[in-house]
C-alpha cells in the first residue's frame with residue numbers, strides 16, 4: 001500500500017500484530033503487542049506495545065502505526081497511536097482470517113477459503129478494483145458480493161480518512177465517530193461545513209468547528225456558522241432547564257458565541273438564518289420564542305391534553321353527606337382524624353377530574369393519597385386488592401412516579417403496585433413509548449407522585465397516554481428542585497390555576513418531635529435563625545472548617561458503620577462532583593474505610609476508579625432493557641474475569657432492589673460509587689440517615705431549594721457538618737435561574753383565560769452576568785454525567 005509522504009515524516013512503527021493485551025469493544029480501544037518489522041524510532045526491542053482507538057486489530061496482520069512514545073509508570077514505554085493503516089493481507093491464511101473476521105458479517109471461513117482458492121493471494125486488491133471478479137467464485141450471491149466489495153472499501157477508506165483527520169489534530173476516538181456519521185464524505189464535509197459535526201458527533205464542540213472553519217477560510221458570517229451557533233445556543237440553554245429562548249436573548253447569546261468582541265455579526269444575517277432554520281423545521285419560532293420543535297410540541301401538546309382530560313367531567317355519583325360518611329368510615333378504619341386541609345384535599349380529588357396535592361414533608365401527602373384511594377374505591381365500588389381482578393379485567397388504579405425509589409415508596413405505603421413513568425409507558429430505551437394517544441393507559445384513577453421531577457417532555461408523553469375518562473391526581477412538593485430536564489411543569493401548573501389544588505401546610509410529623517421537619521418548614525417559610533440549628537434527637541450541625549469536613553464525614557460514617565447501621569439506609573449527600581469535599585473525593589475516601597482493598601477481594605478498574613465487591617454504586621442513566629433506572633442504588637456482588645464466563649469478558653454484577661444487572665467494562669460509564677451521591681440524584685428517594693457536608697467552597701451551588709431537597713430526604717436523622725454561615729447564606733439564597741417556559745400561557749390559552757402572567761417576563765429575564773450563566777451550565781452539568789469532568 002502506498003504511504004502518504006507527510007505521514008511518513010512522523011514516528012511510525014510497521015509491525016505485525018501478536019495479541020491483544022486489553023480491549024474495550026464499545027469504545028474500540030485496544031492495547032496490543034506487536035512484532036516490529038520497521039520503524040524510524042530508536043527502539044531496541046523486537047516487540048512493542050501500541051495503544052489507541054482502532055476499528056479492529058487482528059493477530060498476524062501487518063499495520064503501520066503513527067504516534068508518539070509515552071512512558072507508563074507501570075507498563076513502561078508504549079506507542080500512543082494517533083493514526084494507523086492496515087496493510088491488506090497478502091498471505092493465504094491472512095486473507096482467510098481477514099475475510100472471516102467480524103468486519104465481514106455473514107462471511108464464514110469456508111467462503112473466505114473459496115475466495116482465495118479462486119482468486120489467489122491478490123484476491124483483496126482484485127476485488128477492490130473490480131467487484132465482478134467475485135462472480136468467478138462459486139456460490140456467492142450478488143448481495144454478498146456487493147457487501148464484500150463495500151466493506152473492503154469502507155475499511156480502507158476509514159484508515160485513509162483517519163490519517164487525514166489526524167492532521168487536523170483529531171485523535172482516533174473522535175475520528176471513529178466522525179467517520180461513522182459521514183463515512184467516505186467525512187473529509188469533504190469537514191472542508192465544506194465543519195459545523196455539521198457539532199450536531200452529528202458527540203463531543204464535537206462549536207469552537208472546534210470554528211477553528212477548522214477558520215483554517216478553511218470560511219467567512220465569519222457563513223450561514224452554516226450562524227445556524228450552528230443558533231442550535232448550539234438553544235441546546236445549551238435547554239440543558240439549563242429552559243424550554244425555549246426569547247429571540248432577543250438568543251441573538252445576544254449567539255453574538256457572544258460568534259465572538260462579539262472582535263467583530264460583530266450583522267443581526268440581520270443572524271435573523272435570516274434563524275428564519276431559514278425555522279423554514280427547515282430545525283427550530284420553531286412561536287412569536288418571539290425560539291424552540292427546538294420537539295419541545296414546542298411537548299409544551300403546547302401537554303397543555304392541550306390537560307384540557308382534553310379536564311373537559312370530560314366527573315359524574316358525581318355521591319352526595320356531600322355520603323362523602324362525609326365514607327371519609328368518616330375511613331378515619332375510623334385507619335384510626336385517624338383528617339385535618340381540615342386534608343379533608344378538603346380528599347373531597348376535591350374525588351370531585352375534580354384533575355387535582356394537584358402539594359405540601360412539604362410530614363404534612364400527610366401519603367396519608368391523603370391513601371384516603372383518596374380508599375374513598376374512590378368505596379364510591380366506585382371497586383376493590384383495592386389487585387388479586388380480586390381477573391386477568392382480562394382492568395385494575396382501576398394506576399400508580400406511578402418518576403423514579404424507581406419513589407414508585408416503590410408509594411407501593412409500600414398503599415399496598416398497590418406502583419411503577420416508574422417510563423415503565424408504565426413502555427419506554428423502548430430510545431425515543432418511543434408503547435403507550436400514547438393511540439394506545440392509552442387503562443384504569444379509572446392515576447396517581448402521579450413526585451411530580452416536581454417531571455420535565456416538559458415526559459409530562460407530554462405521559463398525559464397523551466391518559467384517557468379522557470381517567471381521573472388524575474398529581475402529587476408533589478413545589479419547593480423542591482425543579483426537574484433535571486427542561487421546564488418546571490408542577491410550578492407552572494400551580495401558577496396557571498387551571499387545575500384545582502390543595503396545599504397541605506399543617507405538619508403532623510412535627511407533633512412527633514421531628515426537628516428535621518421543622519427545619520424544612522422553617523427554610524420553606526424563611527423563618528430560620530442561627531439558634532434553630534441547635535442539636536436535637538434527630539438533628540445535629542457539626543461546625544468545622546472546610547478543610548476538615550471530609551474527615552468529619554468519614555468519622556460519622558465510620559461510627560455509624562461500627563454501630564451496625566445498614567449502609568443502604570445511610571446516605572452522604574453533596575451538591576457538586578469536583579471540590580475538596582466533592583462527591584468524587586468523598587466516594588474515594590469513604591470507599592477506603594467502608595470497603596477497603598483486602599486480600600482476595602476482587603477488583604475491576606475503570607479509568608481512575610476501582611470497583612470492589614461489596615461497593616455501593618448508583619446507576620446514572622435509564623436502562624429499561626435491564627430494568628434499572630437513573631438514580632437506582634445497588635451493591636457490587638461479584639466481579640468475574642474474562643475466562644470465567646461464557647461472554648469471555650470481564651464482568652461486574654450489581655444487585656439492585658429486585659434484580660441483578662451485569663456490566664461489561666464498556667457499561668461502567670453508566671455507574672459510579674454511591675457512598676456519596678449528588679442532591680440532584682437523591683430527588684425522589686428517602687434515607688433513614690442523611691449526612692450532608694456544607695462548605696464555603698460549595699457557595700456557588702448553595703441555594704434554598706437544593707438544601708431543602710437534601711434535608712427532606714432524611715427520615716430519622718440528619719447530620720450537617722461544615723460551615724454554619726455558608727449554610728445560612730445558602731438557605732437564604734433563592735434560585736434566581738428562572739426557566740423560560742410558556743406553559744402558563746398555553747394553559748391559559750386552551751382554557752381561554754385572559755393571559756395575566758408570563759412565566760418569565762422580560763423584566764425578570766434570567767440573563768444574569770456571563771459568570772452566572774456559566775455557573776448555571778456547571779450546575780446543570782453537575783448532574784448529567786459526572787464522567788464529563790474526568791480527564
Ligand SMILES: Nc1ncnc2c1ncn2[C@@H]1O[C@H](COP(=O)(O)OP(=O)(O)OP(=O)(O)O)[C@@H](O)[C@H]1O
Pocket residue numbers: 336337338339342359360361362363364365366367368508509
Ligand atoms: N390527620 C393526621 N392525624 C394524625 N397523624 C397524621 C395525620 N396526617 C398524617 N399523619 C401522620 O404524619 C406522618 C406524616 O404523614 P405522611 O407520611 O402522610 O406525610 P407526607 O407528606 O407523605 O410526608 P413525607 O413526604 O415526608 O413522606 C405520618 O406518621 C402520618 O401517620
